[in-house]
Amino acid sequence: MDVLSDLLQRARAGDSLVRQLIQRPPWSLTFADVPQLTVVATLGGHASIRLDDAHANAGATQVRLAASDIALIRGPGRYTIADSPATPPQVIVQGGRKYRVGGGEEIAGTHRSLAPRTYGDGLPGATTMLRGAYELRGDVGDRLLDLLPRLAVVPGGPRTRPALDLLATEAACDEPGQDAVLSRLLDLVLVLALRAWCARPEATLPAWYRALADPAISDALRRLHDDPAHRWTIAELAAKVGMSRAAFAARFTGLVGQPPLTYLTGWRMTLAADLLHDTEATVASVARTVGYQDAFAFSVAFKRARGIAPSAWRRHARTRAS
Structure with missing residues (x-):
């Protein structure tokens, strides 16, 4: 998709x-x-x-x-x-x-x-x-x-x-x-x-949307969204879209504004934030869903991205929504 x-x-x-x-x-x-x-x-x-x-x-x-x-x-x-x-x-x-x-x-x-x-x-x-x-x-x-x-x-x-x-x-x-x-x-x-x-000239768009005009990078983004839990590497993504590792990494970073795996981490944290808010899944379960086998590693990554631990974010988000 x-x-x-x-x-x-x-x-x-x-x-x-x-x-x-x-x-x-x-x-x-x-x-x-x-x-x-x-x-x-x-x-x-x-x-x-x-x-x-x-x-x-x-x-x-x-x-x-x-x-x-x-x-x-x-x-x-x-x-x-x-x-x-x-x-x-x-x-x-x-x-x-x-x-x-x-x-x-x-x-x-x-x-x-x-x-x-x-x-x-x-x-x-x-x-x-x-x-x-x-x-x-x-x-x-x-x-x-x-x-x-x-x-x-x-x-x-x-x-x-x-x-x-x-x-x-x-x-x-x-x-x-x-x-x-x-x-x-x-x-x-x-x-x-x-x-x-x-498509209008006055539109100010995020980099990821502008990058969709590039067939190879659009394909890579689609793969990251289709299977965010997969243990993606730059080499594997490059091979999937038919580019060398170095050329792919440079083009992706230039168009999207961040390296492929940095984008993937951000997307995983977005999905995790919504899972923590919308479901009763444990932190460990959410971690596995977004590609982390180790709940501790997930918690560290989430806190680095959001400035707060997953369990605390869940409490805060639900209190704010109530």
Whole structure:
């Protein structure tokens, strides 16, 4: 499995949430409970997205979406979607409920149900929006989010529009297997949007992603991700990708920014951190899973990478999450 696919699969903490809004101007929605990653797309009409929090100090804080554009929004922090930047805040969504801005009281019927997962008024001149929310898991999710700024916009194109149309159609259906269909279609939209964003000149990307453009190094990274517990050597990796040991080590280090085995150790520690948080596996079991037969050697490596012993990290991470 290629590296981006591996991260997407490991980072998913559960089924994604997909909703469609069909609303005639003026309208404005502020989302206070922001997941790690939100996908917003405009199918018809246009919309404005604004970051409303202290995390919005880097990069764009407000963008305009034309038809078929896709916005990728990183949490935490709140954001507002409206028909226009000039539209005053109207409704805040928090804890799954809608509240009137300024009044604080909960309001009902702001957006009536038009179809399954589809809300609004559906009148002529309305904007049609799709919103998909992802909950991502741990350190692997952080690696995936490193691809993005707080707010990234991908212009509509011939590859993303058919996927958006199909997602919109399925969002309005309620048939057996619907949640599985929506989850996979949203994944498709996300991957297409990530690809498109990473190809844009303004994208600031981690070295490992840029290295995927090199076939030999991409192959080596895939092998490290496919089997992180294997006792890899530089010589074996070089042979697998058809290069000499010295040439491979130099190219990998130059493109990825660290030597192959240093990258492998970092990836193992990422996996270990999530296993310690998400499972009840013993430290010795986690060590074996990520390629260490000796729990003591694993603990030393983990403390060197994270500054804290595995058992202490587990306690701290769980306390922070509770």
